[in-house]
Amino acid sequence: MRIMTWNINSLRLRLPLVHKLVTNYSPDILCFQETKVPDPLFPHQALQDMGYPFIAFKGMKSYNGVAIASRFPLQPNDSPPDWCMKTDSRHLDVEILHPTTSFRLHNFYVPAGGDIPDPESNPKFAHKLAFVKETTEWFTQTPSKATILVGDLNIAPLPEDVWSHKQLLPIVSHTPVETELLTQWQKTIFVDAMRLITPPPEKLFTWWSYRNRDWRKSNRGRRLDHIWITPDLTTKLKTIEVLKDVRDWEKTSDHVPLFMDITL
């Protein structure tokens, strides 16, 4: 079972890149963030034609948006939480119905939080902190077995998850209040699957800003995208790959896709 996650920064614009990913890597399940497409305009047929008949999506005009495209049937949570009461298309919660081993899959797009790391003066940062507190509370009350969480969590928790721990400490995505909250969320029922495969001190990035002349040369990356699994799945975890080369594809996202292989 290969599960891929990608902050695609417009699904419709990058459908050709999805096709290339499918051809090259053949994921069983694709999880997208920042689809930026309202539900009536969702490219359902294109994903079906690529071999994904089972699709869950939640979008809005211009911003946010999440989707899951699967080769296996899926069953969405029929009463998903409305995080921060904003109804802003940041989360999908589905059961993947696999012939031998079903599991629960969460796809998250956490608020980026704006530029100023102060909840008093920056409502976007306040929203980000409130969002992560709510998800933490919610996961303390959910079953702790056979669950996978992926997505753009917009926080790089470890010193080795950013190009310069010291320089990014006051930067939104790596401030102590954020990294502490993300750790608390993770500890509810999950372990960090990426760091089981690639432990520190090896650096691991999934995002490089559009604003660098040469992203590879400057390498000012951050690990904003994550794959978490419940402990019962760790023995089934085979590999995780961060598809760094996709950052060089034509008209690509500033995030790269990553996938996990698990034996079910």
Next chain:
DNA sequence: ATGGTCGCATAGCGA
């Protein structure tokens, strides 16, 4: 210290 680049509601916002 500043500005740098994307995508979508094609203007200014959010990232």
